[in-house]
Amino acid sequence: MQQFLDFEKPIAELESKIDELRQMSDPEGANIAEEISRLKDKADKQLAALYARLSAWQKVLVARHEQRPHALDYISGLITEYVPLAGDRHFAEDSAIVGGLGRFEGMSVMIVGIERGSDLQTRLTHNFGMAKPEGYRKHQRLLDLAGRFGLPVLAFIDTAGAWPGIDAEERGQAEAIARSIEATLSVPTPVVATIIGEGGSGGAIALGAADQILMLEHAIYSVISPEACASILWRDPKQAVVAAGALRLTAQDLLNLKLIDRIVPEPTGGAQRNPQETIKRVGEKISIELAALTKVEPAILRARRREKFLAMSREIIS
Known part of the structure; x- marks a missing residue:
């Protein structure tokens, strides 16, 4: 059953x-069928008009909609012969970050995603898509494998942010995120990241320092959630x-700010x-991007990726 937002x-x-x-x-009677057709046409037009002028806050609500496809849905729909890999080989398995080996359109790839779950049980299993240090260290391990075997990396991002608990801080959350960003920038193979829902703070950019960053039309990507920002600035x-x-x-x-490359x-x-x-x-968009990126030499690919993100910082500072 379709769940509707307030607007x-x-x-x-x-x-x-x-x-x-x-x-x-x-229901097949002429009058009823005609009325159904009229109402459906009206609903379709209103829906198209409504979604053509969504406010930023309405897009936040859409990006968080629990019926949107999640990382595991994209993996199931796009990847064949998927073999999940688990554990960071240091502390534990983190179920917020999922990933493994598979084939995309016949090409061997490494897949990494942030899974937030679709119901209460799966949200609890995946910690609501908020990874702990072991999740980011698993991500680093998978990128190391990708680099060793020359596998392109596909990342699917959907998180409110990294887990903010004391346990995560005790195990080096900030360092783990920074190392993940470094690993993404350094991997010698193509990296295509797609923001499929909510891209929150460092928890998202840890996987998102890619050659090409795709973003769904109604997804969001921000250094802080609107609620947290409001609490800090207005205490409300x-x-x-x-x-x-x-x-x-x-x-x-x-x-417009040149912080992403394509809108899907x-x-x-x-x-x-x-x-x-x-x-x-x-x-389809990933296929186009990979076709271009796989033709680029690894050293050029890595240098261009790093320069891309350095250019972003220079633009912000200026």
């Missing part, structure tokens, strides 16, 4: 009416709506309305 209430009412008409005793989480606009966290803002259009009404089509579109 989608008019659409929800129309679709509820359509469902009622379909459940009537004679209710100001999150204002903070969302100021943070410039939408795909459109980030493309979502189906009308967002990825949550048609997950399979969304996964297909992401796969």
